[in-house]
Amino acid sequence: MVQDWSVTRAEAMPTPTFFNLPREKRERFLDAALDEFALHDYRSASLGRIVATVGIAKGSVYQYFAGKQELYLYLVTLAAETKFSFIDASLPGDVADFFERFRLSVYHGARFDFSRPRLGSLLYNATYEPSGAATLEVAAQLRAASLQYLRTLVEAGIRNAELRDDLDVDYVVFALYQLTVSLRDFLGERFGFSFKDAVREGSGSPIDDAALHAVLDQMADLLRQGLAGPEPGRDVT
Amino acid sequence: MVQDWSVTRAEAMPTPTFFNLPREKRERFLDAALDEFALHDYRSASLGRIVATVGIAKGSVYQYFAGKQELYLYLVTLAAETKFSFIDASLPGDVADFFERFRLSVYHGARFDFSRPRLGSLLYNATYEPSGAATLEVAAQLRAASLQYLRTLVEAGIRNAELRDDLDVDYVVFALYQLTVSLRDFLGERFGFSFKDAVREGSGSPIDDAALHAVLDQMADLLRQGLAGPEPGRDVT
Amino acid sequence: MVQDWSVTRAEAMPTPTFFNLPREKRERFLDAALDEFALHDYRSASLGRIVATVGIAKGSVYQYFAGKQELYLYLVTLAAETKFSFIDASLPGDVADFFERFRLSVYHGARFDFSRPRLGSLLYNATYEPSGAATLEVAAQLRAASLQYLRTLVEAGIRNAELRDDLDVDYVVFALYQLTVSLRDFLGERFGFSFKDAVREGSGSPIDDAALHAVLDQMADLLRQGLAGPEPGRDVT
C-alpha cells in the first residue's frame, strides 16, 4: 500500500443519504462535482453549476455533504485513493532497480491521468491549491503522502547503493516530487492532449505508449546519469 | 536581454492617465496592487482592498486600467521584466560552464525572491494560476519566456558539448523550468522562510548564502551527474 | 385547578397517530422537542435537530403534528399544564394571607423551574416570544391564564381587606405577573444558575432554599408595604 488515507476519509464522509441514493444518481452527482473541481480551483468551483448540471435542487447538496469543503475533501480523497490504488496495483512487486521503480510509478500515474482525466485533474488542482485555510489540510496531506512514498523509495535506493550516498535526501525527494507532478503538463503539450477538454468530453483519447515511454526514459536518464556530456562537463577525470 | 516582453506589455498597457499620475501616487498604487496579488490569487484578489490601501476611489482603477485583468497582466509583466533584468544584470558574462550558468541564474532568481518578496510571490502565483480564461494569456507568456531562456541555455550547452547530445531538449528544458520555479518552495521549507510574511512585512530577512549555495550545489549535481551510485546503477559499460 | 387549558389543547392536538405511538417513543419525541424549544426560540428551533436526536424520519413529525407551529403549541400547553398543576398541588389549601399565598405560588413556580428546567425554559421563552403570527396565539393564552389566576388571587385579597380597596386591579395583576415571570432572571443571576446549562445537563442542581426564600421575602415585602422609608416618604400622618 502506498499510503493510508483512512483518517482523512473518515472526516470527509458524505452523509448516509448520499449512499442511499440510487447508484446512477449518485454517480451523476459525483461526475458533475468531479467535473467542476477538475475544471476550477476550490474557490472558483460553484455548487450552483454542479446542481444545474445534475438537475437537482440546491438543497440536495447539503443532504449529501455538510458543505462545499466536505464535498471537496471527499472528492480529493476519493481521487487520491483511486490513483494510488491504481498505481499500486499496476506496479510489479519485483522491480529491483530504483530508477525503474520510479519510472514505472510515474508511468502508471500518467496512464491514470490520461484514462481518468477528471480524477487526475482534480488531484493536480488540489496539489497547487493555495494553502488557504479551507483546503490546506487535504492539499498538505496529499503532498505529504506523495513525498513520503518517494522518500521511502529514495532511502531504499541509497541503502541498496543504487543511489549516491552523498545526496541531500530532502532535496532529492522534493525534486522527484516536482518532476512527477508536473510531468503531466509536459505530456499534455507533447501529445497535444488537453486535460481540460478530456474532462469535458469524458474519458480521454488513447495515448501513444511508446512516446510516453520515450519521455519517461528521458526523465529516468536525467535522474540516473545527469545531463553532462563526456567531456569536460563530467567530473570524472 | 533575457526576454522581450514588449508584445505582452503593449496589450496590458495602462491608460495614458496612469502615466500622467504623479510618480509618487503611481507607485503607491502599484505597491498596493502588488501586495494584493502577491498575497492572493487572481480571483481572490480584491480591487476594493487595493483602493482602500491607496486611499483612492474605486472608479480610479478604471481610469488607469481597463479592468482587473489588465491590471493583473501589467503587474505580472512588470514583475517578470524586473526579475529577468535583475538576473540578467547579476550574471557575469563570461561563465563558460552550462551548469554553473544555470546555477547562477537560479541563485540570482532566488536572491530576487528573497529580497523582493512581493514581486517574487506575484510571479510565483501567476505561474500556478489555474489556466482559466482570465489569466491564461499572461501565465502562458510568462512560462514561454522562461522556457525560451532555458532553451537558449540548453542549446548552447549542447553545442559546447557540455551536455549530452542525445537529450530530448524539450523535456530537459521543461525539467529545468520546473526545478527552477519550484525551488522557492523547497527553500521556504528548509530555511523556514515565509514568503507570505515577507510580503506583509516588506523586504525579506537576510538569507544564509552558504546554505543557499549548498542547495544549489545539490541541484547542479543532480543535473550534472545524476543520482546513480558508482555501481551497478550507473550504465557505463 | 388553576386554569382550564382545554380549548387551547383542542386546537393544538397532535394527530391520533401520535397517541397510538408506544409510550416510550412518544416520550422520547417529546423530550427531544422540549429540549429544542427550551434552548431556542420558536424560529431558531429546528425540526431537523429534533428528529436527529430522536432518531426518526423527518416525515414522522408531520404524522404526529400538522407542523412546527402545532407541535410548539402542544408543547407549550403541556408545559403550562404541568407547571400549573405542580404549583396547584404544592399549595396548601388553607393559606389565608394574600401575600403568603402569592409568595408560595411564586416559590413553587421557582422550584418547578429549577427542577424541570426544560419545561420552565420553554414557558419562559414562550412568554417572551415576539408576538408574530406564528406564536401569537399560544403566548397570549399562556399569559391570559397566568393573569387570570393572579386576578382571582387579587380579587380575593381585596374582598378579604388584605389589599387596599383603591387598587387598579388590572395594573396590580399586571405588575404581579411581570414580577413573577421575570423573577427567574433575577434568581439565575443571584444564584449563578444557568437554566440553559440545566436544560442541557438534565435535571437542575439543588438550590439554596433559604436564599430563595430571602429573595421572595424581599418581593413580598415590596408588595406588602412598599419601599418608602418611615419619614417623610411614607404618607401616614
Add this chain to the structure above:
Amino acid sequence: MVQDWSVTRAEAMPTPTFFNLPREKRERFLDAALDEFALHDYRSASLGRIVATVGIAKGSVYQYFAGKQELYLYLVTLAAETKFSFIDASLPGDVADFFERFRLSVYHGARFDFSRPRLGSLLYNATYEPSGAATLEVAAQLRAASLQYLRTLVEAGIRNAELRDDLDVDYVVFALYQLTVSLRDFLGERFGFSFKDAVREGSGSPIDDAALHAVLDQMADLLRQGLAGPEPGRDVT
C-alpha cells in the same frame, strides 16, 4: 446625562458612505430598517425586505454598514440615545422625591414610546432579544445602562431616607427595571394601542395624558406604600 453610549456608538458606526447620502435617502433607509427591526426580532428581520421597501440594491446595505449586525447595533444605539436624551431633557432637575423622580422617568419614557413607536419598539425588542452571540453585547449594554440608572436613583433614595434602609438593592433595582420595561405592554392593552400598527402607520395616535398619569400613580403608589390594606395585612403592630 443618563448614560454614556459613546463606546458602543463608535463600534457600530455606519460607513462614511452612509453619511454622504442625501439626507432624504438616508432617512428613508433608516426608516425602513427601523420598521423592520421594530416589527421583527434580530434573526427574523430581513435585509431583503428592507431593500425592497427602500427600493435599492441588496449590495447597497453593505455600502452603508458592515453587515446586518452592525446595522442593528447602530439602530439600537441610536434608539437608546434618542430615548435616554428625550427622558433626560424632559426631566426637571429639581424633583426631590424618589417616587416622583421615578414616576417622571417612566412617564417620559412612555411618552417617547407612544410618539416614536418605531424607536420604542426596537428598544423593547432588543431588551427581550435572546442572549445569543449576535446580539448579546448590545442587549446587555442596553440593560446594564438602564439598571445603572435605576441603581443610582435607588441609592440616592436610600441615602435621603426616602427608601427603607433594609432593602435588597439588587432586587429592588431589578423589580423597578422589570416594571418599567413591561409597562409598555400594560399601556398598550389599557389604551387599546397597538405599537405594531403604530410602527406601520408612522407616528402614534395621541394618548390620554390623564389616563397615563393614573396608571403611573398606581405604580408609584404600589412602590411607595405597597398593596396591603390597613388591617391586618399591614405589619405595624
Add this chain to the structure above:
DNA sequence: GATGAATGAGAATTCATTCAT
C-alpha cells in the same frame, strides 16, 4: 405508519464594474 430524499424559497454576503456628478 414510517420513511427520508427532494424541494425551493429565502437568508447574508461579496465584488467587479458602471456612470452621473
Add this chain to the structure above:
DNA sequence: AATGAATGAATTCTCATTCAT
C-alpha cells in the same frame, strides 16, 4: 480626472414541508 454610490448577479448555506415508496 476623480469620485464613490449604485448595481445585481453570484456565492454558500438553512430548513420547513411534501410525497412517492
